[in-house]
Amino acid sequence: MYHIKADKRAQRSASLIKQGLYQCLKKKEFTNITIADILKESTVGRATFYRLFDSASDVLQYACDLMFTPINDKTNGHFTPKEAMLLDIKTFMSHDLLLETLINSQKINIIYDAQYQQIERNTFFKSSQNLSAEQQDFYFSTLTYLLVSTLSTWIKHDKKETAAELFTALQLSVNMLGQTIGK
Template sequence: MYHISNDKRSFQSSEWIFEALGDLIIQKNYEEISITDIVNRANIGRSTFYRNFDHKEDVLRFKCDQKCMELKEFLFDYQNKNAVPPGPASTKPFFTYWSANSVVIELLIKVNRIDILNDSYADILKKYYDDNAYVLDEIPVKYVEYILAANVGSSIGVLVQWIKNGKRDSPDDLAEIVILQLMQNFYRLNF
């Protein structure tokens, strides 16, 4: 678990810790990275690490949660500025955001912990659905968790594949691919 207090020093030290862990992940096996390695690289005291985090995994979880919260705000801002309803129209800004913020996903892929991204995104998407309840008005309550799981799985799956492909496709291309797939699925269900 992480315990980042709402003060500037705590936030700054958590950033140094994340940067240190990221550098170490590039250089050696995740399993071989110790807390001592992280604090030495971040040039902080061990007590500073434990004031903010319990385990090295918590560093990744914190950064992932932080980026997913930023994503939620980014999508709300986009919808408000462009008068776009929630749903497929948010596909392009979703990929635009991750195109500029992919470092945490790249690290999670490298350490084989995409589950952290799945959990963070599922939490944010659930809050997004709660804030926009009308999006699911027509859906029976017993299906909502399945819809959430399908959206999380497909969104994260596309992001992971995009990174594995070297991020060669633009956010526009990714949005087009996903919307095309949604339309094909819709067409198959209705005809």
């Protein structure tokens, strides 16, 4: 878990650590990166690192959580489902190094958590369906896993598809699922 206070110094140090991790990821696999490697690249001290993060995985979680901040600051979660999913796909695609690292290091739960929170923030997903809290949780979980699976497949396909193509693949999968399960 990360513990980053709202003060500018802590924010700056966390940003340096995140950038340091990204520099390390350009050189080697996440599983081979040590805290010392991150510290060397980030120019932040060990005490500062451990004041903000418990592990290198926490830096990945922090980076993933930050991905959606610009979107949420500008839009306040008011999108149609199509707009929201396309924007989320584009956001993940623009952070492909992070996405690929999370998938390859078996940390899909971090992507899931960030995406689930993003869907929860979108007012359309909450208000457009007349669902109980339990049904809404299943709905959000299903949407989240569909997107995470689609992005994982995109990585497996060497990132060839566009955001629109991924959205179309996602729609097709949902339609086929509905037809298959509905029989």
